[in-house]
Amino acid sequence: MTERVLILGGGTAGWMTALALTKRARPGRPLAVTLVDSAAIGSIGVGEATVPAILDYLTSVQADVPALIRDSRATLKAGIAFQDWRAIGQRYFHGFGLYGASAGGVGFHQVLAWLQAQDGGQDLRLEDFNLCAQMALRGRFAAPPAQPEADHDIYRWALHLDAGLFAQHLRRQALGSGVQHLDGVFEHADIGPDSGAITAITLTDGRRLEADLFIDCSGFRGLLIRQALRQPWVSWRHWLPCDRAVAQPTAGSGPATPYTLAQALPAGWRWRIPLQHRIGNGHVYASAFMSDEQALQLLQAHQDGEALAEPNWIRFDPGHIAQPWVRNVVAIGLSAGFLEPLESTGITLIHSAIDKLLALWPDDPQAPALAAEFNRASLLEMERIRDFLVLHYALSERRDSEFWRHITAAPLPDTLVHKLAVYRANGHFVRHEWETFQDHSWLAVYDGLGVRPQQLDARLARFQAADVRQGCEAMQAAILRRAEQAPLSDAEVLARALQVAP
Numbered sequence: 211m212t213e214r215v216l217i218l219g220g221g222t223a224g225w226m227t228a229l230a231l232t233k234r235a236r237p238g239r240p241l242a243v244t245l246v247d248s249a250a251i252g253s254i255g256v257g258e259a260t261v262p263a264i265l266d267y268l269t270s271v272q273a274d275v276p277a278l279i280r281d282s283r284a285t286l287k288a289g290i291a292f293q294d295w296r297a298i299g300q301r302y303f304h305g306f307g308l309y310g311a312s313a314g315g316v317g318f319h320q321v322l323a324w325l326q327a328q329d330g331g332q333d334l335r336l337e338d339f340n341l342c343a344q345m346a347l348r349g350r351f352a353a354p355p356a357q358p359e360a361d362h363d364i365y366r367w368a369l370h371l372d373a374g375l376f377a378q379h380l381r382r383q384a385l386g387s388g389v390q391h392l393d394g395v396f397e398h399a400d401i402g403p404d405s406g407a408i409t410a411i412t413l414t415d416g417r418r419l420e421a422d423l424f425i426d427c428s429g430f431r432g433l434l435i436r437q438a439l440r441q442p443w444v445s446w447r448h449w450l451p452c453d454r455a456v457a458q459p460t461a462g463s464g465p466a467t468p469y470t471l472a473q474a475l476p477a478g479w480r481w482r483i484p485l486q487h488r489i490g491n492g493h494v495y496a497s498a499f500m501s502d503e504q505a506l507q508l509l510q511a512h513q514d515g516e517a518l519a520e521p522n523w524i525r526f527d528p529g530h531i532a533q534p535w536v537r538n539v540v541a542i543g544l545s546a547g548f549l550e551p552l553e554s555t556g557i558t559l560i561h562s563a564i565d566k567l568l569a570l571w572p573d574d575p576q577a578p579a580l581a582a583e584f585n586r587a588s589l590l591e592m593e594r595i596r597d598f599l600v601l602h603y604a605l606s607e608r609r610d611s612e613f614w615r616h617i618t619a620a621p622l623p624d625t626l627v628h629k630l631a632v633y634r635a636n637g638h639f640v641r642h643e644w645e646t647f648q649d650h651s652w653l654a655v656y657d658g659l660g661v662r663p664q665q666l667d668a669r670l671a672r673f674q675a676a677d678v679r680q681g682c683e684a685m686q687a688a689i690l691r692r693a694e695q696a697p698l699s700d701a702e703v704l705a706r707a708l709q710v711a712p
């Protein structure tokens with residue numbers, strides 16, 4: 211039976227997993243959950259932007275969301291502003307909401323593209339029909355209506371949070387729920403000679419800890435999955451060449467923007483994440499195209515406040531562990547995989563892995579069929595995210611540096627080639643199993659990069675251009691009005707969002 215669970219690592223992944231296991235394990239069969247980490251080693255200290263699925267996680271662990279927001283000095287995130295990705299000086303916005311209103315079963319993006327082809331209506335931009343984006347770009351936000359009247363009323367929100375404070379909050383909750391915490395440094399794992407499974411881990415102070423199931427949340431080190439069980443890492447650097455980051459917080463000034471800024475730079479991009487007490491900044495870059503010194507200089511040239519800490523340098527190899535669940539070890543968090551921070555998928559992958567593990571919870575910790583399903587789904591999920599991230603780079607019109615010339619000429623994954631071909635052909639979204647990002651997210655990036663369907667839905671032939679124009683203009687005006695009337699201040703925005711959250 212799986213009764214004793216040992217989690218190695220107390221970063222975001224370790225504490226999210228510990229809390230979820232105690233809150234959601236099968237009723238009547240409590241688990242003995244122990245988490246081991248090392249204060250001397252610390253955690254990665256980045257991972258501050260989330261996607262709306264964070265609210266699903268918080269609901270699932272019955273979190274006190276206002277307390278979490280207070281403790282982790284969180285701000286609201288309604289999407290990401292992409293600056294200079296299509297071309298220098300151009301911006302597009304990936305908001306967490308739908309566009310316009312579909313008509314007669316035809317998606318709004320098709321209706322608008324048809325209208326533009328009919329009467330050249332270039333004054334109507336798709337982004338104007340995304341209420342979530344329009345509010346965020348004005349520094350405003352209103353809670354999503356309980357009774358949406360059109361597609362554009364359907365949107366969600368997420369959080370920016372201080373990674374260290376977030377982990378501390380989770381830790382307090384997990385300890386209060388019965389998780390046992392041990393501070394110590396991992397030394398080695400004992401592996402059963404017949405089973406090949408881990409039977410115990412030993413810490414450098416000699417303590418030996420046995421368990422039925424081991425969860426590897428030890429970050430990039432992958433102490434159990436990589437080092438003890440020798441699972442290989444699959445690198446996707448040929449598709450996603452950014453492999454380093456330098457992060458540095460600065461003092462904040464003025465109200466926090468309710469979105470992350472992702473600005474493309476000559477060999478990667480930089481993030482700007484506003485929190486209540488500071489701004490998180492980072493530059494993600496490809497070491498094949500830029501030196502560490504240049505990367506830091508460029509980051510600091512864009513920072514708009516006094517630096518609050520020394521730069522934090524991080525190296526990574528974009529990719530994933532070949533199999534995250536092997537025998538009685540499940541890898542969650544950076545030990546399982548990391549592509550890069552664009553679109554903020556690290557924390558949502560942790561939540562999704564926890565969900566999968568709980569759904570497939572093994573009575574016998576060695577359950578090959580359950581492990582195979584976990585691994586199959588995890589790989590599909592990573593591949594879908596990979597394709598979405600590659601899209602951001604591959605269709606850029608930038609050719610102003612070696613990095614951009616390289617990345618726009620590189621071959622694409624076959625799955626992305628197919629998606630793009632179908633969208634280009636008639637504006638249809640290919641939906642695979644285990645997509646993290648839904649149609650409206652793909653649309654935001656397609657449209658932002660100037661990808662337009664060549665042919666449109668044949669049902670549009672029923673429409674009259676003048677009627678469609680009138681309807682679109684009225685909708686555009688209504689959305690802009692609502693965006694301008696939405697609450698402005700951070701505190702008010704969060705308070706109102708919380709009335710319907712999560």
Ligand SMILES: Cc1cc2nc3c(=O)[nH]c(=O)nc-3n(C[C@H](O)[C@H](O)[C@H](O)COP(=O)(O)OP(=O)(O)OC[C@H]3O[C@@H](n4cnc5c(N)ncnc54)[C@H](O)[C@@H]3O)c2cc1C
Nearest residue numbers: 219220221222223253254257259396428429543544556557
């Ligand atoms: C540059 C960058 C930016 C990112 N930005 C985002 C973002 O905006 N949004 C997002 O969702 N995700 C982001 N991520 C991903 C996010 O940071 C991680 O998914 C998240 O922090 C989880 O990390 P972790 O807990 O797996 O690993 P870590 O935080 O590295 O934790 C590892 C734990 O293992 C422990 N440990 C290690 N070795 C030992 C040992 N020998 N003995 C005992 N304990 C040990 C450490 O003490 C620590 O507690 C980013 C990642 C990077 C690299």
